[in-house]
Amino acid sequence: QVVYNSLLSLYLDCGCFEDVIQVFDSMPHRNVVTWNSLIAGLVQRWRMFEAFEMFKKMQGEGIGFSWVTLTTILSVCARVTAFYSGKEVHVQIVKSSGKADVLVLNSLVDMYAKCGAMDYCVRVFDAMHGKDVTTWNTVLRGYAISGCMIEAIELFNEMIDTGYSPDGVTFIALLSGCSHAGLTTEGRYLFDKMRVDFGITPTLVHYACLVDLLGRAGEIKEALEIVKNMPMKPS
């Protein structure tokens, strides 16, 4: 079984999806991992509707699901902002025995964030134990998407005070949020803080955020200077 599942994921990585279906159909046994792999493959190719259909088919055939299944399906709900479907998955999590792992809860938090339901998002976040940096980043990004940069920065400070170390993704969320909210000074400040206080080397994406921030603020000359002086070639 493991060998067949490995073969399937090999095909999934190779891109040829019709072959994937063929392998899937020809397998003697299909377990939860088999179905999870197929669904993840559909998501990678942005075939969200089919991914959801496969999940329903999986349930119809009595296969059941694992945390991995729900993590993937919640990411589908997040991408297509399917709030009500996402809430149904939330109910499934609550009804399930055993404690949900951090990845499925992160995915749940993200689903609510992407749907703009920050009240639900924060409720799950507050109740979570064993948060990791992704959990914080996800909620931060949610605030940024909703245009609530005061809350985002507040959460960032809380994150630091609680003893978590921000990473590169944390600052991508903050910088793009500042850019959209027109918080030019704050954005510039955070970019420097990232390097000086947290020792994070800016990547191309960070520079892109900074350039975007300055561009929107009308600081075209300064933005161009950044592009000329950054240590990698522009995209």
Add this chain to the structure above:
RNA sequence: UCCCGUUUAAUG
């Protein structure tokens, strides 16, 4: 350290 899962710029 042998199968599957979460957060990651802008534009359109």
